[in-house]
Amino acid sequence: MLKSSKYIFIILGVALGLFLTFVQIKGEGDIAKIVFFDIGQGDAILIVTPDNTRILIDGGPGNYLINELGSHLSFYDRHIDIMILTHAHDDHVSGLNEVLNRYKVDLVLFPGFIDYNAESYIEWLRIIEEKGVPLQSTTVGDVYTFTNSSLEILYPFEAYTGQKIKDVNDTSVVAKYCYIDICTLLTGDATTEVEEEILHLGLDIQSDILKSAHHGSQYSNSENWLFGVNPSTVIIQSGLDNRFNHPHLRIIKRLGRMGIRMLRNDELGEIILKTNGYNYWVE
Numbered sequence: 464m465l466k467s468s469k470y471i472f473i474i475l476g477v478a479l480g481l482f483l484t485f486v487q488i489k490g491e492g493d494i495a496k497i498v499f500f501d502i503g504q505g506d507a508i509l510i511v512t513p514d515n516t517r518i519l520i521d522g523g524p525g526n527y528l529i530n531e532l533g534s535h536l537s538f539y540d541r542h543i544d545i546m547i548l549t550h551a552h553d554d555h556v557s558g559l560n561e562v563l564n565r566y567k568v569d570l571v572l573f574p575g576f577i578d579y580n581a582e583s584y585i586e587w588l589r590i591i592e593e594k595g596v597p598l599q600s601t602t603v604g605d606v607y608t609f610t611n612s613s614l615e616i617l618y619p620f621e622a623y624t625g626q627k628i629k630d631v632n633d634t635s636v637v638a639k640y641c642y643i644d645i646c647t648l649l650t651g652d653a654t655t656e657v658e659e660e661i662l663h664l665g666l667d668i669q670s671d672i673l674k675s676a677h678h679g680s681q682y683s684n685s686e687n688w689l690f691g692v693n694p695s696t697v698i699i700q701s702g703l704d705n706r707f708n709h710p711h712l713r714i715i716k717r718l719g720r721m722g723i724r725m726l727r728n729d730e731l732g733e734i735i736l737k738t739n740g741y742n743y744w745v746e
């Protein structure tokens with residue numbers, strides 16, 4: 464009798480351990496997590512929604528992302544629900560290639576095929592085709608919904624496939640992720656020209672958190688745009704001592720004048736924001 468109750472305790476203990484491990488793997492319940500990776504001069508952002516959907520936006524330059532991603536998604540859980548390439552420049556696409564090689568990706572979104580003959584972009588398209596990953600151009604009005612949260616596309620207004628491109632930066636997918644009351648606006652490298660177009664259309668851009676367009680360039684992040692978005696925090700994905708001098712001093716001063724908190728990857732390393740849908744905080 465004594466012996467069998469001992470076994471029951473052991474079995475219960477093991478079951479409890481497994482249950483706790485499962486809870487840990489499933490994510491953080493009611494919390495959405497947004498990771499702005501420290502991958503040098505470039506963008507790479509991971510959103511993990513409260514229902515554990517993984518949205519990866521851009522991959523940064525080189526091949527740094529794969530290791531950083533591994534510290535957030537365990538080795539036996541290599542799955543990305545949605546990958547978004549905002550535009551075809553190296554500092555946004557390069558790191559995605561190894562992710563496509565090593566992770567199961569369900570869906571890839573991009574602004575459409577453009578005539579841009581850069582090695583990483585061509586390779587990105589090649590891997591997607593080889594692996595048969597569904598690839599879709601995404602445009603304003605597309606909304607991807609998850610439990611209590613959603614991702615809404617604000618730009619481009621039409622797919623860029625077949626269009627003549629003046630500036631690759633201006634093909635950038637602009638998207639707004641909202642979890643209940645807290646919204647984050649993601650802008651790729653869109654310039655002020657795109658900012659003006661979006662403002663002109665009167666879309667709801669108000670967001671608590673803004674990922675600064677183009678690494679804090681002075682040709683993006685206009686005063687009108689910042690007033691429209693009205694963020695309390697701006698994230699700048701700039702690399703340490705980058706050759707473009709991003710973020711530009713004019714933008715740093717503008718944010719200061721407007722009382723907007725600025726968080727920079729080149730100063731802070733990886734930046735993790737969490738939200739319960741009502742408040743958000745930096746981890």
Ligand SMILES: [Zn+2]
Nearest residue numbers: 505554652677
């Ligand atoms: Zn860039």
